Amino acid sequence: MAESSNGATAxxxxxxxxxxxxxxxxxxxxxxxxxxxxxxxILFQKKIGAVKAVDGVTFDLMxxxxxxxxxxxxxxxxxxxxxxxxxxxxxxxxxxxKGDDLAKLSGRALKAVRRNIQMVFQDPYTxxxxxxxxxxxxxxxxxxxxxVAPRGDRKRRVQELLDLVGLNPEHINRYPHQFSGGQxxxxxxxxxxxxxxxxxxxxxxVSALDVSVQAQVVNLLEKLQNELGLSYLFIAHDLSVVRHIxxxxxxxxxxxxxxxxxxxxxxxxxxxxxTQALLSAVPVPDPDGRExxxxxxLTGDVPSPANPPSGCRFRTRCWKAQDICAEQEPLLQIRTGxxxxxxxxxxxxxxxxxDIVGAS
Amino acid sequence: MPDMNKQQxxxxxxxxxxxxxxxxxxxxxxMLADEEGTTLEKRGAYAAPEVQxxxxxxxxAWGEAWRELRHNPSFxxxxxxxxxxxxxxxxxxxxxxxxxxxxxxxxxxxxPSGDHWFGTNVQGCDVYARTVFGARASIIVGVAxxxxxxxxxxxxxxxxxxxxxxxxxxxxxxxxIFFGIPLLLAALVFMSSFKDRTVxxxxxxxxxFGWMQIAxxxxxxxxxxxxxxxxxxxxxxxxxxxxxxxRHVLPNAIAPVIVVATISLGTFIATEATLSFLxxxxxxxxxxxxxxxxxxxxxxxxxxxxxxFPSIFLSVTVFSFILLGxxxxxxxxxxxx
Numbered sequence: 001m002a003e004s005s006n007g008a009t010a011x012x013x014x015x016x017x018x019x020x021x022x023x024x025x026x027x028x029x030x031x032x033x034x035x036x037x038x039x040x041x042i043l044f045q046k047k048i049g050a051v052k053a054v055d056g057v058t059f060d061l062m063x064x065x066x067x068x069x070x071x072x073x074x075x076x077x078x079x080x081x082x083x084x085x086x087x088x089x090x091x092x093x094x095x096x097x098k099g100d101d102l103a104k105l106s107g108r109a110l111k112a113v114r115r116n117i118q119m120v121f122q123d124p125y126t127x128x129x130x131x132x133x134x135x136x137x138x139x140x141x142x143x144x145x146x147x148v149a150p151r152g153d154r155k156r157r158v159q160e161l162l163d164l165v166g167l168n169p170e171h172i173n174r175y176p177h178q179f180s181g182g183q184x185x186x187x188x189x190x191x192x193x194x195x196x197x198x199x200x201x202x203x204x205x206v207s208a209l210d211v212s213v214q215a216q217v218v219n220l221l222e223k224l225q226n227e228l229g230l231s232y233l234f235i236a237h238d239l240s241v242v243r244h245i246x247x248x249x250x251x252x253x254x255x256x257x258x259x260x261x262x263x264x265x266x267x268x269x270x271x272x273x274x275t276q277a278l279l280s281a282v283p284v285p286d287p288d289g290r291e292x293x294x295x296x297x298l299t300g301d302v303p304s305p306a307n308p309p310s311g312c313r314f315r316t317r318c319w320k321a322q323d324i325c326a327e328q329e330p331l332l333q334i335r336t337g338x339x340x341x342x343x344x345x346x347x348x349x350x351x352x353x354x355d356i357v358g359a360s
Numbered sequence: 361m362p363d364m365n366k367q368q369x370x371x372x373x374x375x376x377x378x379x380x381x382x383x384x385x386x387x388x389x390x391m392l393a394d395e396e397g398t399t400l401e402k403r404g405a406y407a408a409p410e411v412q413x414x415x416x417x418x419x420x421a422w423g424e425a426w427r428e429l430r431h432n433p434s435f436x437x438x439x440x441x442x443x444x445x446x447x448x449x450x451x452x453x454x455x456x457x458x459x460x461x462x463x464x465x466x467x468x469x470x471x472p473s474g475d476h477w478f479g480t481n482v483q484g485c486d487v488y489a490r491t492v493f494g495a496r497a498s499i500i501v502g503v504a505x506x507x508x509x510x511x512x513x514x515x516x517x518x519x520x521x522x523x524x525x526x527x528x529x530x531x532x533x534x535x536x537i538f539f540g541i542p543l544l545l546a547a548l549v550f551m552s553s554f555k556d557r558t559v560x561x562x563x564x565x566x567x568x569f570g571w572m573q574i575a576x577x578x579x580x581x582x583x584x585x586x587x588x589x590x591x592x593x594x595x596x597x598x599x600x601x602x603x604x605x606x607r608h609v610l611p612n613a614i615a616p617v618i619v620v621a622t623i624s625l626g627t628f629i630a631t632e633a634t635l636s637f638l639x640x641x642x643x644x645x646x647x648x649x650x651x652x653x654x655x656x657x658x659x660x661x662x663x664x665x666x667x668x669f670p671s672i673f674l675s676v677t678v679f680s681f682i683l684l685g686x687x688x689x690x691x692x693x694x695x696x697x
Contacts, residue, residue: 085596111598119596127589131422131611140607144599191593 026098026231027061027084027117027199033092034079038306051306053079055255056093058332061199066225066232068246068263070239070278074302076255077235081203084233085119115145118197122204124184128176134187135172138162141194148195161190164227165220182213186220193224201233206241218245239282243267251275254313255305257332261344269341271351274314312349320350425615428691435691438683445677449499452492460489460647469663479665481656487666490647491673497648498677500559501566502629506621508567509574514617516571517578521613522586522605531575539572544634551640562641566628577620581613588612615692623685626678633674649674 035050054076061067069077082088084095086102095102097113105113121127128137138158142149149157159169165186176184185205192200202221206214218241224230236242242249243263250260251274259272270276277296284290298317303309309316315325334343335351342353429435448455467484470476478487520531546569547562554561585591591608599607635641636650644651649670656667 087592087596114598119593121589121593123589127593129590129594129608129612132607140594140599141597144597144603188593191597195597 024063025060026063027233028096028099029057029059029061029080029084029093030096031093032057032080032083032090032095034076034083034088035091049306052255052308053305054083055305055308057252057255057257059250059257059260061231061233062247063198063231064225064229065247066234066245068242068249069233069235069252070237070242070249071252072237072278072302074305075252076305077252078203080252081119081201081233081235084117084201086114111145115148115195116197117199117201118192118195120185120188120192120200120202120205123208124181124188125208127188128184130176133173133175134158134162134167134179137176137187138172138190138194141191145195157194158190161193162187164193164224165190180213181209182216185209185213185217189217189220189224193228196228197230199231199233201235203235204237205234207236207238214241221245239267239278251278254302254308256313257347258314259344259346259348260332261346262341265341265344269344269353271335271338271342271344271346271353272314272348273318273320273350276354312347314348320348322350324349425688425691429687432687432690434683435687438680438687441676441680442684445495445673445680446499448492449495452489452496455492456486456489458486458489460485460493462486469659469666471663472665478669479663481652481663481666482659487652487669490652491649491670493647494649494652494670495673495677497559497642497646498629498632498650498674501562501632502625502677502681504560504563505566505570505628505632506625508563509571509624510617510621512567513571513574514578514614517575517617518582518605518610518613520575521579521582522601522609524583528579532579535572535575538569541569543569543631547631547635548638548640551635557641557643559642559646562632562635565635566631570624570628573620573624574617577616578613581616582609585609585613619685619689619692621685622688623682625685626681629674629681630678 032054033052033056034054035052037047038049038051039045040048057076057080059067069080071077079088083090090103097116100113102110102113132140135155135158138161139154142154142157155172158172162169162172167183167186167190171179176187179187185208189205200221205221206217209217221232221234222245225232232245234242234245246263248260248262249266251258251266251272253274258274259266259270266275267279270279273296277298280294280296284293296319300317303313303316310326311328312318312321312325312330315321318325328349330347330349332345332347334345335348338351338353463481463483463485465484467476467480468482470480470484472479476486476488478491481487481490516531516535520528520535543566547565550565550568551557551561586609591604594604594608632641632648633650633653636648637654639654641650642648652670653667653674656663656670660667
C-alpha cells in the first residue's frame with residue numbers, strides 16, 4: 001500500500017490486495033499512558049491529582065487486520081484513539097508506526113506518517129461541518145496535504161471516493177443535512193480514505209446509527225478493508241458488532257487491557273473474569289440457551305480513574321479476588337495451565353476458562 | 361420546506377434497502393447477508409434523486425437562512441425602508457433641489473407649505489432638505505460603527521474563546537473594564553478631546569467603546585463550536601490553526617454575532633443623534649438629525665415641525681434596523697422562535 005499512496009487513484013486501489021501474512025505489525029503501542037491533571041484554583045492552578053484515563057496500554061496492530069477494542073464507557077478506549085491521532089499529548093509510552101516512534105518524528109516526516117493514520121468518528125451528525133459541501137469536506141484532506149493530489153485532480157478524486165463508499169458522485173455539491181445518518185457516516189469514511197491511509201481508527205463508528213444502517217456501514221468497512229488492505233482499530237461497546245468485524249479483540253477496563261486475543265479466543269474461551277462478565281450480559285436470542293446460561297452480575301460501580309485500586313484494577317468487583325490481587329499487578333500474559341484457545345494474554349492471576357455463551 | 365421532504369423521501373429507499381440484522385453473538389454469520397448484491401442495488405438506487413430537476417439545487421445553511429428570510433414580512437418592510445433611506449443618504453439630490461445650507465433668515469420658523477414641505481428652522485433653512493441630507497451621517501455612523509465593532513469584538517472574542525487559558529483571562533478582564541464604562545459618557549469624553557470632529561470621529565468613539573457585547577457573544581459561540589466533532593476531525597487531518605478558525609470555527613460561530621450587530625446598528629444611530637443633540641457630536645457645519653433635533657428644541661412651542669420631522673426619520677431608521685435584526689435572528693436561529 002505504501003508504494004501506491006502517492007498518485008494512485010481510488011480505482012487503482014480497487015485491485016484486491018493479497019491477504020498479508022499475519023504477524024507484521026504496522027502499529028505498535030507500548031506502555032501508552034495518558035493522565036489528565038486535576039487542577040485547583042482559577043488564576044494560579046495547582047495540580048492536585050490526575051485522572052489516569054489510559055494507564056499502560058500495550059498492543060500491536062497487524063497489517064490488514066481489524067483489532068476490536070471493547071470496554072464500558074469511561075474505560076479509556078476513546079482516549080487511546082485520540083492519543084493515536086495526536087489529538088492529545090502522550091504522557092508516557094510510545095507509538096511505533098512501522099518501527100518509527102511517532103514521538104521522535106517532527107515536521108514533514110511526522111506529517112507524512114500522520115497521513116497514513118486516519119479516523120472515522122462516532123457521530124455522523126456532528127463530525128461533518130454543516131456549512132461545507134460534501135466536495136469541501138471530502139476534499140479538505142487534499143488542501144491540508146496538497147502533495148497527495150494536484151489541484152486539478154481533486155474533484156475527480158472526491159467523486160471516486162464517494163463512489164467507493166456507495167454515494168452518488170453527483171452529490172458533491174450537497175450539504176451534510178441533505179443526507180441520512182448512514183449516508184453521512186459514508187461521507188465521514190470517504191474523508192478518512194482521502195489520503196490513502198493504511199490505518200483507520202474507527203471510534204464507535206456505528207453506535208450512533210440505526211441497527212439496519214449499522215450493518216450497511218460495517219459491511220462497507222469490511223469491503224473497503226478487502227479492497228484497500230486497510231488495518232482497523234475498531235472501538236466499540238457493542239460486542240456482537242466487534243465480533244463480526246474483528247480479527248482480534250482487546251478488552252479494556254479502567255485504562256488497562258484486561259485480555260487480548262483472537263475473536264474465538266475472547267468470545268468462546270474468555271479467561272479474564274471481566275470479559276466473562278461482559279459476555280454474560282450479551283442478549284441471547286435463543287430462549288432455550290438463555291435459560292441454561294449463567295449471568296454474572298457485577299456489584300458496585302467502576303472505581304474512579306483518578307484513584308484506581310492497587311494491584312488488579314478489577315479486584316474491587318471480582319468474585320475471585322484474593323489478597324494477591326491487591327498487592328501484585330497481574331501482567332498481561334499467557335497463564336500456565338491453560339491450553340488450546342484459552343492460552344492467550346490475560347491480565348488475571350486466576351485466569352481460567354469459562355464458557356459463557358455456550359458456543360462449545 | 362416542502363422540497364426538502366421530497367428529497368428525503370427519495371433518499372429513503374437508499375437508506376433502508378439493505379436489510380441485514382445483526383446476529384447474536386453466537387451466530388455472527390447471520391448479519392452478513394450479501395455484499396455484492398447490496399452494492400449493485402445501491403448503484404441503481406442512488407441515481408434516483410436526479411430526476412427532481414433544477415429546484416433541488418443544493419442549499420447551504422446560509423442558503424436556508426436566506427430562504428427563511430424571504431418568507432418573513434418584517435424583512436420586506438425593513439428592507440424596503442432601509443433601501444429607501446440608504447438611497448436617500450447617497451443621492452440626496454434626487455429628493456430635493458433645495459440647498460440645505462441656503463438659509464435666508466427672513467424665512468425663520470415657517471410652518472410646512474408648498475415651498476417648504478417640512479417648514480423651516482430658526483435660521484430659515486429648509487427642514488425637508490436638511491432631513492434628506494441628514495440621512496447620510498446617520499447611515500454612515502450606523503454601518504461603519506457596526507463594522508468596526510464586529511471586527512474588534514469578533515477578533516477579541518474569537519481569540520479568547522479559541523485559545524482560552526491566560527489569553528482568555530486577560531481579554532475577559534479587558535472586556536469587563538470596557539463594559540464598566542458607560543458608552544455615552546466615554547464617547548462624550550472621547551469626542552471632547554478632538555477639535556475637528558467628523559463622522560469618523562463619532563465612528564471611532566462608538567466603536568472603541570461599543571464592542572464588548574459582540575466580544576462576549578463571539579467568545580461563547582466559538583467555545584461551543586470549537587468542541588464540535590468536525591473541528592476535532594479537522595485537527596485529526598492535521599489542519600493548522602488558521603484553517604480551523606477560518607474554515608470551521610468562524611463560519612459556524614458568526615450567526616449570533618450578525619444578529620446582535622444588526623440590532624445594535626440602530627442603537628448606534630440613536631447614540632450619534634444623542635451626541636449631536638448634546639452638542640458634542642458632529643459640528644454645526646455637518647448636517648445630522650441629532651444636531652437638527654437639538655437646535656429645534658428651542659423653538660418647540662412656536663414651530664414643532666422642525667423637531668418632529670427629523671425625529672420621525674430617525675425613529676424609522678432605528679426601527680428598520682432593529683426589525684431587520686429580528687428577521688435575521690429568526691432566519692439564522694429558528695430555535696428562538
